[in-house]
Amino acid sequence: MRQISLSYKIINRMKKVFLFFISLVSITSMAIANDVVVTNVSLINQNTSGPLNTHYSDVQFSISWKNSWRTSTNESNYDGCWLFIKYRKQSTSVWLHATLNISGQVSPAGSVVKPAADGKGAFVYPSANGMGDVNYNNATLRWNYGNDGVLDNEKVEIRVYAVEMVNIPQGAFNLGNASLESYHFKDGASGSWFPVTSENEITCGTASGQLYADYYFTSLPTIPAAYPKGFKSYWIMKYEFSNQQYLDFLNTLDQTSANAINSIGATGSVPNMVITFPERAAVGITPLNSLSWLDWAAMRPMTEFEYEKACRGANNTPSPLEYAWGNTTLTVISGGTNIGANNETWLNGNANYLTGGPYTPMRCGALATATSDRTQSGASFYGVMEMSGNALELTVCANNNGSTFTGNHGDGVLDAQSNANTPTWPSLTNDYSMIIRGGSFASPNFYLQMCNRSGGVLYISYSSVDIGGRGVRTAE
Numbered sequence: 068m069r070q071i072s073l074s075y076k077i078i079n080r081m082k083k084v085f086l087f088f089i090s091l092v093s094i095t096s097m098a099i100a101n102d103v104v105v106t107n108v109s110l111i112n113q114n115t116s117g118p119l120n121t122h123y124s125d126v127q128f129s130i131s132w133k134n135s136w137r138t139s140t141n142e143s144n145y146d147g148c149w150l151f152i153k154y155r156k157q158s159t160s161v162w163l164h165a166t167l168n169i170s171g172q173v174s175p176a177g178s179v180v181k182p183a184a185d186g187k188g189a190f191v192y193p194s195a196n197g198m199g200d201v202n203y204n205n206a207t208l209r210w211n212y213g214n215d216g217v218l219d220n221e222k223v224e225i226r227v228y229a230v231e232m233v234n235i236p237q238g239a240f241n242l243g244n245a246s247l248e249s250y251h252f253k254d255g256a257s258g259s260w261f262p263v264t265s266e267n268e269i270t271c272g273t274a275s276g277q278l279y280a281d282y283y284f285t286s287l288p289t290i291p292a293a294y295p296k297g298f299k300s301y302w303i304m305k306y307e308f309s310n311q312q313y314l315d316f317l318n319t320l321d322q323t324s325a326n327a328i329n330s331i332g333a334t335g336s337v338p339n340m341v342i343t344f345p346e347r348a349a350v351g352i353t354p355l356n357s358l359s360w361l362d363w364a365a366m367r368p369m370t371e372f373e374y375e376k377a378c379r380g381a382n383n384t385p386s387p388l389e390y391a392w393g394n395t396t397l398t399v400i401s402g403g404t405n406i407g408a409n410n411e412t413w414l415n416g417n418a419n420y421l422t423g424g425p426y427t428p429m430r431c432g433a434l435a436t437a438t439s440d441r442t443q444s445g446a447s448f449y450g451v452m453e454m455s456g457n458a459l460e461l462t463v464c465a466n467n468n469g470s471t472f473t474g475n476h477g478d479g480v481l482d483a484q485s486n487a488n489t490p491t492w493p494s495l496t497n498d499y500s501m502i503i504r505g506g507s508f509a510s511p512n513f514y515l516q517m518c519n520r521s522g523g524v525l526y527i528s529y530s531s532v533d534i535g536g537r538g539v540r541t542a543e
Contacts, residue, residue, distance in 0.1 A: 102132060103130065103131070103132035103148055103229050103230075103231050104130070104131050104132070105128050105129070105130050105150075105227050105229050106129045106130075107127070107128055107129045107204075107205075108126065108127070108128045108225065108227050109126075109127050109128075110124045110125070110126060110127075110210075110225070111124065111125050112124060112125040112207075115219050118213075119213040119218075119219075120211075120213045120214045121211070121213060121214070122211070122212060122213030122219060123171070123209050123210055123211050123212060123213065124209075124210055124212060125173075125207040125208065125209050125210070126152060126165075126207060126208045126210050126225065126227065127173075127205055127206070127207045128205075128206055128207075128208075128227055129202070129203065129204040129205060129206065130148065130150075130191060130202075130229060131200065131201060131202040131203065132148065132200070132201060132231060133200045134198075134199070134435070134437065135147075135193055135199065135200065135201040136193075136197070136198040136199075136450070137192070137193040137194075137196050137197060137198075139196055142236075142380065142448060142449050142450070143236055144233065144234050144235065144236050144449050145192050145193055145233075145234050146192065146193075146231065146232065146233050146234070146305060146450065147191055147192025147231075147232050147233075147234065147302070148190070148191050148192070148229045148230060148231055148232060149188055149189075149190055149229070149230045149232050149302065149366070149540065150189045150190070150191060150227060150228065150229050151164065151165070151187060151188035151189075151227075151228050151364060151365055151479065152164075152165035152167070152188075152208070152210060152225055152226065152227050152228070153165065153225070153226045153228065153319055153479075154210075154212075154215070154217070154223050154224065154225045154226070155223065155224045156217065156221055156223055157221070157222040157223065157224065158221075160338075161321075162226075162319035162320075163215065163479075163480075164187065164363075164478070164479025164480060165210050165212070165215060166186045166187075166210070166211045166214050166215050167182045167186045167188065167189060167208050167209060167210060167211065168182065168186070168209035168211050169182045169183075169184060169186065170182075170209070171207075171209035172189065172206070172207055172208050172209060173205065173206055173207040174191075174206065175203040175205060175206050176203075177193060177194055177195065177201070177203065178191055178192065178193060178194055178201070178203045178206065179191065179192055179193075179194045180206050180207075180208070181543075182208065182209075183365075183476075183540070183543060185365075185476060185478070186211070187365035187476065187477075187479055188365050189208055190232070190302065191203065191206065191229075192234070210225075226319075228315070228364070230304060230308075230312070230364065230538075231304070231306065232302045232303065232304055232305060232540075233302065233303055233304075233305050233377075233449055233450050233451050234300065234301075234302055234449075234542065235297075235300060235301050235302070235303060235376060235377050235449055235542075236300050236381065237298060237300040237542075238298070238381030238382060239262060239263060239264040239265075239298060239381060239382060240262075240263055240297060240298070240376045240379060240380065240381045240383070241260040241261070241263070241382075241383065241384065241385050242260060242261045242262070242263050242278075242297075242372060242375055242376075243260045243261050243280075243375070243385070243518055244260050244388075244389075244518040245257075245258060245260055245385070245387075246385075246387035246388050246518075247387075247388065248513075248516045248518040248519040249282075249519050249520065249521035250280050250281050250282040250283055250284075250520040250521055251280065251518040251519065251520060252278060252280050252375075252465075252518065252520075253278075253279055253280065254276065254277070254278070254279070255271075255272050255273040255274050255275065255276075255277035255278065255279035256273065256274055256275035256276075256277070257275065260385045261278050263296050263297060263372060264298065265296070266292060266295070266296050266298050266299050267292050268289045268290060268292045269289060269290040269296070270289050271284070271286075271287060271288060271289060271466065272288070278290070278465075280466075280520065282520070282521075283464065283466075283467065283520055283523060284465075284466045284467070285467050287466050287467075287470055290465055290470050291470060291471070293472075293473040293474065294370065294372075294463075294465065294469075294470055294471075294473070294474070295369075295370045295372065295373055295472070295474040295541065296370070296372050296373075297370065297372040297376035297377075299541065299542070300541075300542035301373060301539050301540065301541050301542050302539060302540045302541075302542055303373070303377050303451055303538075303539045304366075304537045304538050304539070305432070305450070305451060305452055306348070306431035306432055306452050306453060306537075307348040307349070307431060307457065307458045307460075307535040307536060307537050308349055308360060308535070308536050308537065308538070309345065309347060309348060309349055309431050310331050310333075310342045310344055310347050310348075310349045311342060311345035311346070312349065312360075313331055313349040313352065313360060313536075314331070314333050314340055314341070314345065316360050316363050316364075317337065317340055318337055318338045318340050319338070319363070320337060320485050321337065322336060322337045324484065324485035325337050325340065325485075327484070327485070328352075328356045328359065328485060330351045330352050330356065330530070331349050331350075331351060331352065343407070344407040345409075346407070346408065346409045346411065346430040346431065347407065347427070347428045347429065347430055347431070348429070348431050348453065348457050348535050349428075349458070349535060349536065350458050350459075350507070350532060350533050350534060350535050351530070351531070351532050351533075351534065352530075352534060352535070352536065353528055353529060353530050353534065354461050354493065354501050354525055354526075354527040354528075354529060354534065355486060355487075355495075355527045355528050357461055357534070357535070357536035358486075358487040358492060358527065359481055359485055359486050359487045360536055360538075361477055361487065361536070361538045362477030362478070362479070362480075362487035362488065362489055362492075363477065363479060363481060364477065364479070365476055365477045365478060365479045365540075366477055366538030366539060366540050367474060367475065367477060367489070367492070367538065367539060367540065367541075368461060368462065368463050368472075368492070368501070369460075369462050369463070369537065369538070370462055370463045370465065370469075370474075371462040371463065371465050371502055371504060371520070372465060373462070373539060374454070374460060374462045374504050374505070374517075375517060375518065377448075377449055377451050377454065378391040378447045378448065378451070378454050378455075378517040379393070379447075379448055379517065380447075380448030380449060383448065385518070388516055389516065389517055389518075390418070390445075390455040390515050390516060391445065391446075391447045391451075391454035391505065391515075392417070392441045392442045392444075392445055392446060392447065392455070393441065393442075393448060394442060396417070396442050397417065397418055397420075397512055397515070398416045398418070399416050399419070399420055399422055399423045399424045400413040400416035400417075400418065400419050400424060400425070400429065400434070401413065401414065401415045401416055401423070402414030402415045402416075403425065403429075406425070406429075407430075408430075409430070411429060411430040411433050413429065413433060413434060416434075417434060417442060417443055418455055418456035418457075418515060419453075419456045419457045419507075419508045420456045420506055420507070420508060420510055420511070420514075420515055421508065421509055421510055421511050421512075422511060422512060424508055425508070426508060426509065427508060428457055428458055428507075428508050428533075428535070429457060429508070431452070431453070432452050432453075434452075435452060454505050454517070455505050455506060455515040455516075455517060456506055456507060456510070456515050457507060457508055457535070458507050458508070458533060458534070458535025458536075459503045459505065459507045459531070459534045459535055460503065460505040460535070460537060461501055461503060461525075461534065461535070461536060461537075462501065462502055462504050463493060463500060463501055463502075464499070464500055464501060464502040467500060467524060468493075468497040468499050468500035469493065469497075469501065469502070471491055471500075472491050472492065472493070472500070473490075474541055475489050475490055475491055475492065476489070476540060476541070477489050493527050494527065495527065495528065498525075498527060498528075499524045499525070500527070501524065501527060502520060502522065502524045503522035503525060503534070504517075504519075504520065504522060506519075506522070507535070508533060509532060510522075510533065
């Protein structure tokens with residue numbers, strides 16, 4: 068058997084993707100609360116039998132991250148990582164998305180490696196209950212390179228990307244509130260919260276048992292069944308994507324496209340653009356550019372129902388004016404050390420917002436420590452970070468033009484202008500289909516309330532200093 072030769076091998080260390088040449092840089096750990104590192108990437112076990120479109124090689128790697136968990140009580144959920152592979156033929160500068168086989172992978176002891184049915188990536192997560200740092204060695208994913216048009220003897224460069232995720236389990240939950248959050252969801256007659264008990268269509272209106280909101284909600288009679296309600300299990304990024312993750316996206320584009328959508332202050336030229344504060348949440352990007360990143364990573368945008376489910380959890384009674392961590396305790400961050408670095412920490416506070424704050428995004432996960440509780444770290448019920456504050460959360464509106472969204476995943480392939488092109492996604496032809504939630508470093512405190520919808524709907528070309536991005540995938 069002939070091995071596919073590599074022009075060079077690349078490893079990635081992420082929560083925020085860092086790319087290093089194995090032959091040039093040794094790997095060291097980072098003194099931050101949460102981090103994922105992918106090492107020892109190689110191509111092994113090449114198979115050249117049968118038609119070319121069935122030829123494959125296994126991508127072997129090791130992966131580790133900090134403060135992992137899996138529990139079957141209370142939250143009954145777990146964290147993990149979304150893995151996807153980009154490759155470049157040595158003869159071109161074009162980066163393409165690798166197609167994975169749904170079988171043939173190797174799951175190291177203590178882990179599950181599960182490719183997605185569409186072949187666009189895979190999840191790795193703990194196989195048993197526990198909490199703490201994890202290290203899984205010699206995992207493999209089977210790359211169907213022949214199906215991607217790569218010949219048996221071509222030289223390729225591969226990049227394995229890993230993004231920390233949180234699994235949100237299937238279950239009914241309560242949407243909205245009965246308190247004073249602006250434009251919150253509620254029962255049309257009683258004004259109380261609205262139970263979401265399935266993925267079936269939802270009737271909207273002012274009668275009992277119908278869903279209603281005072282604003283950013285048109286007179287459409289129903290929200291279709293295909294619109295993701297949050298009842299079904301899904302995965303959500305543990306953090307807003309960082310400057311470095313957005314930069315790694317830019318570095319796989321052509322120079323013209325990278326320049327056109329570089330709104331994070333990156334400098335240099337593709338494929339070696341750099342950024343001053345790689346650890347910070349990426350902000351200042353348009354919704355359109357955020358969608359491009361999600362399509363590139365084979366994820367999708369979340370709906371505003373999924374945002375609230377990830378914050379509140381299943382079957383929990385809403386609390387008046389609550390933030391993502393389930394209560395009204397709110398203190399702005401202060402006493403920052405190593406600001407902008409990979410070990411940035413804050414002595415005081417549990418959220419980054421306007422009043423008294425630094426007026427910059429903080430490092431993703433900066434408030435989480437090995438001993439912090441949900442309120443201290445600003446974590447959601449399921450352990451998702453910074454859902455209130457730091458960067459604005461982009462969600463697909465439940466009514467207005469967003470109700471036609473069906474939850475299709477991106478396929479890793481963009482259009483000629485490097486824009487997302489996934490069917491039913493928000494686009495230039497159906498503007499006002501996204502609504503911002505959760506507040507930001509530039510928002511007053513009431514914007515951070517998890518049921519508050521006063522941030523409003525947006526054109527997807529709209530630009531603001533505090534718009535960020537976070538992706539989801541429907542669980543399988």
